[in-house]
Amino acid sequence: MGALNCPHPGVVLRECVVQALRLSDSEAAEKLGVSCSSLSRVVSGKASIGPDLAAGLEAAGISTARFWLALQREYDQSRFGSDRSR
Numbered sequence: 001m002g003a004l005n006c007p008h009p010g011v012v013l014r015e016c017v018v019q020a021l022r023l024s025d026s027e028a029a030e031k032l033g034v035s036c037s038s039l040s041r042v043v044s045g046k047a048s049i050g051p052d053l054a055a056g057l058e059a060a061g062i063s064t065a066r067f068w069l070a071l072q073r074e075y076d077q078s079r080f081g082s083d084r085s086r
Contacts, residue, residue: 006078009071014043017062032056048072 018028029039033056041047049057049072054065 006075008045009049009068009075010042010045010047012071013049013057013068017057018043031060033059048076 017023018025021028023031025040025043026036029036032039032053034053038047038053042049042053049068051065051069054068054072057063057068058065
């Protein structure tokens with residue numbers, strides 16, 4: 001049941017990483033090796049965390065790529081699971 005309240009991983013990234021480190025989106029994007037527009041779409045919940053961003057997060061020492069991809073997978077499963085029950 002808690003999975004239905006699972007936040008988008010981009011929200012977690014925005015609140016627990018970008019904002020916590022007081023980075024602008026452009027600073028964070030540069031450090032993570034992704035474009036500012038790509039990061040912006042993720043942190044706004046409009047795009048998924050993919051392998052490239054996950055690898056950038058791991059390279060920056062922000063958990064592991066596996067963690068971020070699993071977080072995205074859990075979010076996706078919670079969304080699709082709730083859609084199927086309607």
